[in-house]
Amino acid sequence: MTATLIDGKAFAAGLRAQIATQVQAMKAHRITPGLAVVLVGEDPASQVYVRSKGRMTREVGMNSYEHRLPPETSQQDLLALIDRLNADPAVNGILVQLPLPAHMDEAAVINSIDPAKDVDGFHILNAGRLATGQKAMVPCTPLGCLMLLRDHLGSLSGKNALVIGRSNIVGKPMAQLLLRDSATVTIAHSRTANLPDLCRQADILIAAVGRALFVKGDWIKPGATVIDVGINRTDDGLVGDVDFDAAKQVAGAITPVPGGVGPMTIACLLANTLTATARANG
């Protein structure tokens, strides 16, 4: 048996088309959503992400404001820029690309963003709201995974979900979202004992460890839905956290890398920007 491919690229294109339609409707009311992206330093991967975020923002008809700051920028200067963006009514969403240079306090920077403009959903207030079941800005990558899961499975209620990875950006919010949809959720990480056995019990497996081909084919429960968040650069090109060729023989459905979760992240960023704009204009 070969798994169904979950086509995140096509799903994301559909989502962006819907967003573009809603942006046009807002423009008829003289409102144009605006997303500010701040990049500090010259990390090559971050530069690629920021460029494609800007391009896709413009493609759906939103305004894109890019702020590129040199690596030696002081935290005080970054906080001053964020203050200006917080106060700017043309800016509905603010994203500070991570990682920040080592001399900066990442939490202090993120928590200086107006929570209503925090389209990454990383502000402590949004994390707390998500954890307590209140209306929150939800981090884009886990939100994209949830959309793919709901589209493929319908209800997640009562399913055994295993999230491998406990980052604030993916693992923890992913677990919260699955819990909100009444899945039975386990979070695994580098110290977890018997990871292969835990995987074999998972109806839903989310791999977000950042290690190439970490999850083996014989760890997967036959028929499971596998969501691979990993994007690892290797000599053989981009690969996920899951050994795709082996896993697709066992899983019921699986996301490819590239073309799975990746395109969903930016589409969800645009969706969050639209939501923030709608809320700001009441």
Ligand code: GUN
């Ligand atoms: N760096 C890697 N992923 C992300 C993300 O989703 N948001 C931000 N701001 N930085 C990142």
